[in-house]
Amino acid sequence: MPLKMAELEEPQLNLTPMIDIVFNLIIFFVVSMQFSNEQQFDVQLPSSSSAQPLTSPPDEIIVNVLADGRVAVKDEILTLDQLRTMLSEAQARYADQAVLVRGDGRGVLQHTVNVFSVCRAARIENFSLATQTPEGAP
Numbered sequence: 001m002p003l004k005m006a007e008l009e010e011p012q013l014n015l016t017p018m019i020d021i022v023f024n025l026i027i028f029f030v031v032s033m034q035f036s037n038e039q040q041f042d043v044q045l046p047s048s049s050s051a052q053p054l055t056s057p058p059d060e061i062i063v064n065v066l067a068d069g070r071v072a073v074k075d076e077i078l079t080l081d082q083l084r085t086m087l088s089e090a091q092a093r094y095a096d097q098a099v100l101v102r103g104d105g106r107g108v109l110q111h112t113v114n115v116f117s118v119c120r121a122a123r124i125e126n127f128s129l130a131t132q133t134p135e136g137a138p
Contacts, residue, residue, distance in 0.1 A: 060098035061090060065115055067107035080118050087122035099127040 063083065064072040071078050073086065090097045099119055103112035112129070119127040 058090070058094050058097065060100045061087070062100045062102060063115055065101060065103040065107065065112050067104040069107065069111040071111075071115060080114060083115070084118045084122050087119060087124050091123050096126055097124055099124050100130055101127060102130040 061073065066072060071080065071083055073083065078086065087097070087099065101112060101115050101119075103109070103115075116127065
């Protein structure tokens with residue numbers, strides 16, 4: 001008696017996920033592609049006396065308060081009046097000027113608070129105090 005054997009189906013490859021990935025890659029490359037350079041046309045631009053160049057914001061000013069109360073900025077020792085003048089000029093150039101105050105942990109807290117007062121007097125609103133995590137802390 002002959003046995004019936006089931007016909008083996010040919011394996012099929014589902015191409016839908018591969019096509020989806022290819023289309024996503026095409027869309028990604030088209031969106032991220034730079035098109036033509038707009039400066040290739042000779043255009044005489046109008047002038048403006050109040051125009052300012054596009055620049056990135058300046059780096060934050062790092063103020064070091066030493067343990068004995070001296071204030072240093074970029075390896076230069078300053079008095080509080082000199083610091084106020086420097087911060088006022090920086091704030092006039094860039095309204096959102098950032099200041100990072102690094103107070104010595106062994107020093108008197110009052111010296112660091114004095115620098116905060118100078119920042120407020122110079123109309124600097126974006127200032128912060130640098131700290132470090134203790135060793136062994138998560």
